[in-house]
Amino acid sequence: MPGRTFAPGAPPPPLGPREDEKKPWWKRQPKAPRPAPAPARPLRGAPAESGTTLISLSERGWTGWLTVGRTWPLTVAVALVAFLMRAIGLARANELFVDELLYAPIGNSVAQGHLPTFQDQPFFLHPIGSFLLDAAFIKLFGLGDLGPIDLVYGLRWLIAILGAVVVVLAFRLLLKVVPLPIALGGAAVLAFDPFVLRSDSRVMLETPGTMWTLGAWLLLLGVLTNPASEPVRRWREVGVGVVFGFALVTKDMTVIQILVPLVAAIFWRRTLSAAQVGRITVGALLPYTIFVVVVAANGQLGEWLTQKTSGVRRMIGLDQVTGFNSVQVSLVDRLIAEVARFGTSYVLLGLCLVAGIGTVFARPTGRRLMGLIGVSTGLFGVYAFSAGALEEQFGYYTIVISVVVSATAIAEIRDRRPALHRPLMVAASVFIVATVVLGVSARLTVDDxxxxxxxxxxxxxxxxxxxxxxxxxxxxxxxxxxxxxxxxxxxxxxxxxxxxxxxxxxxxxxxxxxxxxxxxxxxxxxxxxxxxxxxxxxxxxxxxxxxxxxxxxxxxxxxxxxxxxxxx
Structure with missing residues (x-):
């Protein structure tokens, strides 16, 4: 190869591709960055941002090579860890709770072909959704002849499975809006959080209700990001509403957790269109409407109205018969006494509203929607704490949403303020470690x-x-x-x-x-x-x-x- 001369003091020109490949890899010139891909075209009839990819692969940092499909092995691992934590100490780490001793026989009554019944009286304080799941589990495994305590312990396995599904759905939801490492951190918190572990070990309504709600939010983000023809997209939105309806027919209170952020999304920076929210609402009403029609066909609509009115009065705090406001117990003293067990849970309860406020200004539609969910959930928690019939189990949904919204807020702050990346990661890592320690300790505690x-x-x-x-x-x-x-x-x-x-x-x-x-x-x-x-x-x-x-x-x-x- 003939020699080349350069002007004195001038840097040599860059080597061509063939010449550069002859050098050792550590001496080669860095390759020019690839041009950024063109943004996806928004769907017709949707808000301007709702059809764009919420987090591109190039924004996922050192994990950018992992496509969504390749995260399924991680999803399976998350599911196994979450279920294992709920299976450990399932019968030993959680004392019998009065509500699960009520709900288990009701599920058994549905398994026997009746409308929800307890002690030979119709039970309509809560709708039938969770009891249908219990009934299917009872029939599948032949639990119908068990006594109350043994039936509760049998159904706890169903709740543990659904609790693991909640963790998986939250992980997949986070993958839509944050980089993979942050999504994994959020999944770890939900897999090990001691409060959630306890709630996922009792036959309660909150776990299945939260499962359906998270599933619907995940499907909604899928509708907003996956291209489809306009008629197909509209039917998908109705389908999202039906899944929301499964949550509503599991526990009525989820109407606040669903409807408030959806309506707010219409007015807040055009996150969703009114037509989209309308189609979702129509779908959400279908399961509950079917349930009420069945009740009326059995001649029990009057009893349903009476019990439902009582439940609404209790929820908004007019009748203080349950919850922390109903008895003379110092809530502050109880929180202090339990901080060694549920300290990380208390932090999450307090973070929900704050993280939501910090995320509603995000530019991507998905993150902004998570912020609206966090704000509405946090505000309802504040109201229930101060005036409503707040009970311990109400915190379950708030904590799950708080993890999702807090992880989204971390990603948003990191993008807006890169200098805060390291302190955010350090604080999050310390919190995750504390959660794991407290969660494992909770499962090893004897409480039976x-x-x-x-x-x-x-x-x-x-x-x-x-x-x-x-x-x-x-x-x-x-x-x-x-x-x-x-x-x-x-x-x-x-x-x-x-x-x-x-x-x-x-x-x-x-x-x-x-x-x-x-x-x-x-x-x-x-x-x-x-x-x-x-x-x-x-x-x-x-x-x-x-x-x-x-x-x-x-x-x-x-x-x-x-x-x-x-x-x-």
Whole structure:
């Protein structure tokens, strides 16, 4: 090759492609960047941004080589980890909860071909969606002949499966709007969060309701990003609404979580069009309409209206019969006492509204929509906390949405303020590690006092023993049963010849039981504990042996305290 000369002090011209390839790879010239792909054409009739790719592969950082299809192995791994965490300690790490002892028999009534029924009375406080899933599981695995406690533990496996599905849906939803590492971080938080783990281990309505809601949001983003003809797109939007309808027919309260962000999306920077929201709303009404028609055809529309009106009054706080505002328990004290178990969950509850506000100004449609969901969910949480019938399980949906919205906010802040990338990643990593530690600890905690008490009673007490139960968990778990009754004061214990009393001290001390807190104090002073199991939920689950002479003396001294009114 002939030599070449260059002007003194001038840099040599770049080598041609063939000459450059002869050099070692570490000395080669960097290749010119490829031109950015042309933006996708927006769909007809959709807002200007709603048809664009929300996060391009080139924006996924060092994971840009992974296409959406290639993330399915990661999705399977996320599903397995999420299910494994929910399977560990499923029967041991979560005390029986009163609502699941109510919902499991209702699901069994549906499995037997009836409308939702509890103790031979129609149950319409909540719609039928979750009970249909329970009924299918009961029929599939032949659980219909089990008693209340065993039926609950059988159905907990269904909830664990649905909880893992929630994590997968959240992961796939995040992949639509954030880079893969951030999506994986969000999936890790949901897989290990101790509060969500506990909620996914109980037969409750929130897990299936959240599953359908997340599925619908994911499908909606798919409609906005996948090209289709106008008629096909419109039917897809109706289909998204039907999936929203499955959430609505699972728990009525999801109407706020669904309708508010959809309506807000019409007015906020044209995130969605009014026609799109209209078609989604029509689809959402279909499952619930079918349910109401079936109720009316069975002649129970009046009962449905009565119970539904009561439920609405409870939800908005006019009737304070459940939740943190219904009893004289210091919520702040309870939060402080539980911070070692659910500290990361508290952070997520507080972040939902803040992260939503920080994301509604995002340019991509998907991120902006996540922000609207976060704002509406956060505002409802604030209202329920201050005035409504907020209950522990209400936080489940808020935490799941908070993870999605917070991850989206992290990605948005990182894009707008690159200098904050490192501190954001450090803070997120510390939070994820804390979540994993608390989540694993929660699964290793023994919290099954009531099943332990049942085993003691059935093996150590005489078969004809007369046992008084004093709280709703014992009532739903054991009654009706020969020789047992809800005898919650000294007078009824003596009148019914009670020999033993079953209590959970934390439930009674907080005013959630049938027996007054003073009755528990009397038992501690005048009865003999023959069995005690400790747990963080119910406290001390105790079986007391009564001395008839002590009961008579207590009544003579005027120490009888009337049971608390039934507020359920």
């Amino acid at each position: 006092g009531m099943p332990q008490a049942r085993a003691f009673i059935e093996t150590q007490l005489p078969p004809d023993a007369r046992v008084a139960v004093t709280g709703p968990v014992g009532d739903f778990a054991f009654l009706p049963r020969e020789g047992w009754g809800q005898w919650a004061d000294l007078q009824s214990m003596r009148d019914n010849g009670a020999q033993y009393v079953l209590t959970q001290n934390r439930i009674l001390e907080q005013g959630y039981g049938a027996a007054a807190p003073q009755t528990l104090v009397w038992l501690q002073q005048h009865a003999q504990p023959v069995f005690v199991a400790h747990g963080p939920t119910g406290g001390d689950t105790t079986v007391w042996r009564l001395d008839p002479a002590e009961v008579d003396a207590g009544l003579a001294r005027g120490e009888n305290v009337a049971p608390l009114p039934d507020v359920g």
